[in-house]
Amino acid sequence: MMDFRRLRYFVAVYEEGSISRAAERENVAQPALSVHIRQLEAEMSVRLFERSAQGVQATPAGRHFYKLCNGLLRDLASARQEMLDFGGTIAGAIRVGLMPTICRGPLAKILVDYTSAYPKVEIEIVEAYSGTLADRVVAGELDLAVCNRPAPQTNLTMRLLFSDRVLLVSGAARPRQPWVPCRLDAIDGLKLVLPSAHHSLRRILDRQIKAGTIRPARVIEVDGLGATMEFVGESDWSTMLPSAAVIKDRSSGRFILNPIASPHLTSDIYVMHRPDQPLSLPAQRIVQMIHAELLAVPGKYGL
Numbered sequence: 320m321m322d323f324r325r326l327r328y329f330v331a332v333y334e335e336g337s338i339s340r341a342a343e344r345e346n347v348a349q350p351a352l353s354v355h356i357r358q359l360e361a362e363m364s365v366r367l368f369e370r371s372a373q374g375v376q377a378t379p380a381g382r383h384f385y386k387l388c389n390g391l392l393r394d395l396a397s398a399r400q401e402m403l404d405f406g407g408t409i410a411g412a413i414r415v416g417l418m419p420t421i422c423r424g425p426l427a428k429i430l431v432d433y434t435s436a437y438p439k440v441e442i443e444i445v446e447a448y449s450g451t452l453a454d455r456v457v458a459g460e461l462d463l464a465v466c467n468r469p470a471p472q473t474n475l476t477m478r479l480l481f482s483d484r485v486l487l488v489s490g491a492a493r494p495r496q497p498w499v500p501c502r503l504d505a506i507d508g509l510k511l512v513l514p515s516a517h518h519s520l521r522r523i524l525d526r527q528i529k530a531g532t533i534r535p536a537r538v539i540e541v542d543g544l545g546a547t548m549e550f551v552g553e554s555d556w557s558t559m560l561p562s563a564a565v566i567k568d569r570s571s572g573r574f575i576l577n578p579i580a581s582p583h584l585t586s587d588i589y590v591m592h593r594p595d596q597p598l599s600l601p602a603q604r605i606v607q608m609i610h611a612e613l614l615a616v617p618g619k620y621g622l
Contacts, residue, residue: 323395325359326388328352329367333385337374393459397596410439413601416452416464417444419544420483420564420586425612433605440601448518456591463592463602465609467519475591480606481613483561485520485584487577488548488568492555500580503533511535512551512558515542520586524559532582548574561586563616588613 331341332352342349360367367381377385399411417426426444433442445452445461452464453473465480487503489495503509511533514521527533539556541547544564551558552573559579568574590606592598598606 322355322359323392325355326392328355329359330385330388330392332356332368332375333377333381336376389459401599407600408439409437409600409604411599411601412441412443413463413599413605414443414445414461415602415605416455416461416466417446418449418452418466418588419446420561420588421465421609421613422446423544423548424561424563424566425609425616429605429608429612433608437601437604442601442605450517453591456593459593459596462596463590463598463606465588465590465606467586468589470517470519470522473591474594476594477589477591479587480590480610481588483563483586483588483613483616485559485579485586486562486565487557487579488551488560488565489557489575489577490551490554491573491575492553493557493575495575495577497575498577500578502581503527503579504531504581506534508536509534510537510539510556512539512541512547512556514547515540518542520559520561523584527582527584559584561588563613566616 328341328345328347331345332338335341335344338353338356339349342352345352356368363384365380365384366378367384368375368377396412422444430442430444433440445455447455449464449466449469450471452461452466453469453471453475455461456464456475457473468477487501495501513524516522516525524533528535541550544560547558550556565574565576569576590598590609592602
């Protein structure tokens with residue numbers, strides 16, 4: 320009977336490209352791991368790796384076996400998780416993809432609460448834009464993602480979690496009264512920092528610019544939330560972001576936040592997962608916590 324431990328060791332060697340790094344990752348002695356790999360090759364009568372001074376490289380058989388192993392280990396993890404869920408135990412492991420809005424905004428509080436409430440859950444957080452997260456959920460690399468709806472239609476199960484209001488965010492150098500609603504087509508000399516076109520909010524803003532409801536004097540593209548906020552905070556440029564992304568900046572004095580009266584802009588946030596992989600109990604709990612924090616945002620802003 321095939322030893323699933325050896326499969327895990329094989330995957331580690333394949334992904335690390337090194338016996339020593341794989342041994343460190345799996346917390347096993349390097350000679351013992353080498354023995355396990357040789358036994359696996361002998362068991363299947365096929366060579367899985369070519370060894371060299373630079374490390375190890377998978378053979379064609381090794382590349383094919385890696386695909387099979389990923390499926391087997393994923394099914395094993397799913398079976399274990401289902402049994403934990405069946406017994407009502409909040410335990411196991413979850414891999415969660417989150418959009419930058421949530422990572423910059425309420426994530427810290429969510430993780431503090433979640434890790435305290437569910438100490439038996441191992442959690443991995445991946446921050447990325449919607450398209451990347453959707454691809455990784457489809458590939459089985461993430462259990463779920465909470466993000467905007469990706470542009471290409473996917474075969475994922477999606478549920479609208481929250482429609483967040485988009486705010487105009489400006490640096491303190493911009494002479495604008497905070498929290499006063501504004502019409503974007505009435506602002507002279509509006510200089511905007513916008514994300515790239517693969518971001519869902521950018522596609523919405525481009526339609527509004529084309530329609531004339533947003534009239535920027537200048538536009539630059541910065542594809543990164545952290546870099547955008549740093550630049551806006553040090554200049555007289557502005558950007559537009561969901562309110563959840565700037566919840567920590569309400570009283571910082573570094574940014575001026577203004578509700579947008581026209582056009583009405585929202586950022587629709589979805590939870591998505593594969594249809595053949597329903598959310599486990601640990602996954603359901605973190606989605607509930609994210610939802611609760613997002614629902615609290617308008618009240619904290621008085622929106």
